[in-house]
Amino acid sequence: MKALIIVDVQNDFLPGGALAVPEGDRVIPVINKISKRFPVVVATQDWHPATHMSFAVNQPGDKRPFEEGIVGGVRQVLWPVHCVQGSDGAALAAALDQEPVHAIIRKGTDPDIDSYSAFFDMQGKNSTGLDGYLRSRNVDEIYVSGLAADVCVYFTIMDGLQLGYSCYLIEDASRAVEVEKGDYEKARQRMLQAGAKIIDSERL
Ligand code: VGL
Numbered sequence: 001m002k003a004l005i006i007v008d009v010q011n012d013f014l015p016g017g018a019l020a021v022p023e024g025d026r027v028i029p030v031i032n033k034i035s036k037r038f039p040v041v042v043a044t045q046d047w048h049p050a051t052h053m054s055f056a057v058n059q060p061g062d063k064r065p066f067e068e069g070i071v072g073g074v075r076q077v078l079w080p081v082h083c084v085q086g087s088d089g090a091a092l093a094a095a096l097d098q099e100p101v102h103a104i105i106r107k108g109t110d111p112d113i114d115s116y117s118a119f120f121d122m123q124g125k126n127s128t129g130l131d132g133y134l135r136s137r138n139v140d141e142i143y144v145s146g147l148a149a150d151v152c153v154y155f156t157i158m159d160g161l162q163l164g165y166s167c168y169l170i171e172d173a174s175r176a177v178e179v180e181k182g183d184y185e186k187a188r189q190r191m192l193q194a195g196a197k198i199i200d201s202e203r204l
Pocket residue numbers: 007008013019046079116147148149151152153
């Protein structure tokens with residue numbers, strides 16, 4: 001059984017948002033065109049408390065967004081305040097067709113650890129429930145879309161492969177944030193090497 005995973009298509013990741021992904025809005029018409037064809041559709045939301053430790057402002061010292069820091073023992077990029085629970089920025093993009101969406105998984109809710117992947121937090125400890133949800137519907141192939149291709153989409157695919165799903169990145173339904181130039185190309189190579197397939201929506 002196939003599932004479409006729509007990762008973090010939220011206002012804060014669109015142009016003009018708090019953590020804008022270049023051309024992030026371009027994924028929406030592509031996702032809207034294909035979502036009805038999938039028997040299982042799950043959307044995710046990055047859903048942080050205002051106290052989240054991935055926000056540079058919440059870190060000790062004089063940390064700035066896009067510098068590195070430690071969050072829950074994990075070295076990662078620190079971010080501007082984004083996707084605060086219940087805010088407009090955390091809402092799914094208004095133009096995203098939600099009618100075909102069966103379930104919404106929220107992640108990043110623990111203030112002390114980040115969760116890029118839709119499956120597990122950055123320590124790989126706590127599950128979001130997505131794996132159980134997909135398994136209960138006999139899903140064995142996941143098609144991943146959304147934002148950002150080199151962050152949450154990437155981590156979702158790497159965990160999905162580890163969990164034994166066949167994983168497809170729908171490349172024209174995703175965009176990268178590229179904190180460092182070349183981040184997407186690196187992520188792309190790692191996904192391919194780990195066994196992911198990269199396709200365009202026309203080839204579905
Ligand atoms: C994301 C940075 C911080 C993402 C989430 O959805 O790719 N990126 N939080």
